[in-house]
Amino acid sequence: MRIVLLGAPGSGKGTQAERIVERYRLTHVSTGDLLRAEVAAGTPLGKQAKSIMEAGELVSDQIVLGMIEQRLGKPDTRNGFLLDGFPRTLAQAEGLDGLLNKLAQPLDVTLLLEVDYDEIMQRLLARKRADDTEDTIRNRLKVYDAQTAPVIDYYDKQGKLRRVQGVGDVRAIAERIFQVLDNSA
Numbered sequence: 001m002r003i004v005l006l007g008a009p010g011s012g013k014g015t016q017a018e019r020i021v022e023r024y025r026l027t028h029v030s031t032g033d034l035l036r037a038e039v040a041a042g043t044p045l046g047k048q049a050k051s052i053m054e055a056g057e058l059v060s061d062q063i064v065l066g067m068i069e070q071r072l073g074k075p076d077t078r079n080g081f082l083l084d085g086f087p088r089t090l091a092q093a094e095g096l097d098g099l100l101n102k103l104a105q106p107l108d109v110t111l112l113l114e115v116d117y118d119e120i121m122q123r124l125l126a127r128k129r130a131d132d133t134e135d136t137i138r139n140r141l142k143v144y145d146a147q148t149a150p151v152i153d154y155y156d157k158q159g160k161l162r163r164v165q166g167v168g169d170v171r172a173i174a175e176r177i178f179q180v181l182d183n184s185a
């Protein structure tokens with residue numbers, strides 16, 4: 001299965017991604033994790049991305065698409081993958097479709113985790129990652145509304161979007177997701 005997991009910052013993408021990849025034996029590809037690994041390793045890309053991420057802005061489409069192309073070229077994605085935190089702009093969604101057409105591996109489904117912003121603010125302020133300050137969280141949500149919301153419509157128009165309520169017990173949310181995925185397979 002090939003899945004995109006969409007949702008605002010703090011909606012629980014990473015938390016649910018772990019459960020989904022375990023159940024369906026998929027490869028988890030998180031652009032946030034890939035970028036944080038570049039930052040930690042102090043690579044040129046990481047140095048470029050660090051301040052952008054700390055400000056809650058988006059790293060350029062060109063960099064992120066390059067990273068994804070490289071990652072999806074690896075053999076461990078052949079039996080299915082889950083993309084977490086990507087695509088985040090229309091250009092990334094279109095770039096992904098182009099890439100997956102070339103690989104003859106179309107997406108099966110896009111899951112959208114829905115969580116209100118007050119709940120998100122509480123969750124992220126409790127976590128304390130470098131980009132979890134109140135101002136940065138507000139900016140990440142603003143960027144999500146401006147740049148990622150159109151991606152939701154993009155997949156909705158393709159008939160691939162499934163919405164899942166992302167508030168409450170983590171295991172109960174996972175069960176709702178599994179139901180959706182079992183019906184999409």
Ligand code: AP5
Binds near residue numbers: 054088092
């Ligand atoms: P990224 O790493 O993708 O972060 P994000 O989208 O801001 O999402 P988070 O990791 O904060 O939240 P999440 O939805 O994964 O939720 P989580 O499970 O962690 O991106 C970071 C930055 O990298 C971006 O701002 C950008 O700069 C850059 N970037 C990444 N991808 C990019 C792209 N494609 N293009 C350009 N730039 C890109 O949960 C959050 C917290 O809530 C945790 O503490 C968790 O324990 C808790 N929690 C989870 N579920 C529940 C629940 N049900 N109830 C209560 N608490 C819960």
